[in-house]
Amino acid sequence: MSAATDDGPPRGSVPDYLALTFPAPPTDRPYVLVNMVASLDGRTVIEGNERGLGSAADQRLMRELRFHADMVLGGASTLRASGLSSRLSDPALEAARAAAGRPALPISATISHSGDLPLDRAFFTARDFEAVVFLSDAAPAERAEAIAATGRPVVRLPAGHEIPELLQRAHADGVRMLLVEGGATINGAFFEHDAIDELFLTLGGMLVGGDSPRTILQGTHPARAADVAPFDLVSAIPNLELNEVYLRYRRRRVPADTRD
Numbered sequence: 578m579s580a581a582t583d584d585g586p587p588r589g590s591v592p593d594y595l596a597l598t599f600p601a602p603p604t605d606r607p608y609v610l611v612n613m614v615a616s617l618d619g620r621t622v623i624e625g626n627e628r629g630l631g632s633a634a635d636q637r638l639m640r641e642l643r644f645h646a647d648m649v650l651g652g653a654s655t656l657r658a659s660g661l662s663s664r665l666s667d668p669a670l671e672a673a674r675a676a677a678g679r680p681a682l683p684i685s686a687t688i689s690h691s692g693d694l695p696l697d698r699a700f701f702t703a704r705d706f707e708a709v710v711f712l713s714d715a716a717p718a719e720r721a722e723a724i725a726a727t728g729r730p731v732v733r734l735p736a737g738h739e740i741p742e743l744l745q746r747a748h749a750d751g752v753r754m755l756l757v758e759g760g761a762t763i764n765g766a767f768f769e770h771d772a773i774d775e776l777f778l779t780l781g782g783m784l785v786g787g788d789s790p791r792t793i794l795q796g797t798h799p800a801r802a803a804d805v806a807p808f809d810l811v812s813a814i815p816n817l818e819l820n821e822v823y824l825r826y827r828r829r830r831v832p833a834d835t836r837d
C-alpha cells in the first residue's frame with residue numbers, strides 16, 4: 578500500500594488495521610476503542626459534521642476498525658448530524674467475519690438522554706445491519722415507544738449511570754470489543770469513566786479555526802496535571818501524499834498490585 582521514493586520514506590503509507598491485535602478485554606466490560614479524525618488544529622467538525630476532514634484512506638481505516646468490533650457506538654448528536662451505521666462496505670470483510678463465526682456486521686448502537694432521535698434515518702430504517710438504542714431513563718416513555726416502533730430494540734439505562742450500565746449490558750450480551758466513533762460528548766463520557774482503552778486518531782493536513790472548537794473530547798477536565806490520563810503511542814504512520822498521520826494510542830494502566 579506504499580509508494581517508496583529514492584529520497585525519503587514511502588509517501589503513501591496506509592496502515593493495515595485489519596492485521597491489528599488487541600489485548601484481552603477486561604473481565605467485566607468490553608475493550609473500548611475510540612476512533613476519530615481531526616484537523617491539524619484539533620477540530621472534529623466542519624459545517625456541522627465531520628465530512629471533509631478525512632480522506633478515503635481514513636474512511637477505509639474506520640471500516641477496518643469496525644471489522645474488529647462487536648458493537649459500534651455513536652452519540653445521538655452524531656446520529657442527528659451525520660447518521661450512524663456499522664457497515665463495512667466490503668463483502669470480503671463481511672465474509673471474513675462470517676468465516677470466523679462472527680456476525681457479518683457489528684451491531685450499530687447509539688445512546689441518548691432525550692430520546693429525540695431522527696427516526697427516518699437509515700439507522701432505524703435499514704435492515705442490512707442490526708442496531709440498538711441505549712436510552713436513559715430520563716427520556717419520556719412516549720419517545721421510547723416511538724423508537725421501539727421502528728423495530729430497533731431500546732435498552733433503558735438508569736439516569737446518571739448510563740455509561741457503566743451500557744458497558745455492563747453490552748458485556749453481558751457478549752460484546753468483547755466496543756468501537757466508539759464519537760462525537761466529543763460521548764467520548765468525554767467514556768473518558769470520565771476511564772473506559773477508553775485505545776484511541777485511533779487520524780490527523781488531516783488542514784486548519785479549520787473557529788471560536789468554539791469541537792475537539793475529540795468534551796466534558797470534565799481534571800483539576801490537577803497529575804490526574805491527566807496517560808496514553809502510550811503504539812504507532813504513528815505518516816502519509817505524505819494524503820497529508821494525514823494515523824495515530825494509535827493505548828491507555829497506560831497501572832497494575833492494581835503496584836498502586837500506592
Ligand SMILES: NC(=O)c1ccc[n+]([C@@H]2O[C@H](COP(=O)([O-])OP(=O)(O)OC[C@H]3O[C@@H](n4cnc5c(N)ncnc54)[C@H](OP(=O)(O)O)[C@@H]3O)[C@@H](O)[C@H]2O)c1
Nearest residue numbers: 614621626627652653654655689690691759760761762763
Ligand atoms: N471528526 C470525527 O471523527 C467525528 C466523529 C463523530 C462525530 N463528529 C461530529 O461531532 C458532532 C457531534 O458531537 P457531539 O459531541 O456534539 O455529540 P455526540 O457525542 O455525538 O452525542 C451527544 C449526545 O449523546 C447523548 N449522550 C451523551 N452522553 C450521554 C450519557 N452519558 N447518557 C445518555 N446519553 C448521552 C446525548 O443525546 P441526546 O441529546 O439525545 O440526549 C448527547 O446530546 C457532529 O457534528 C458530528 O458530525 C465528528
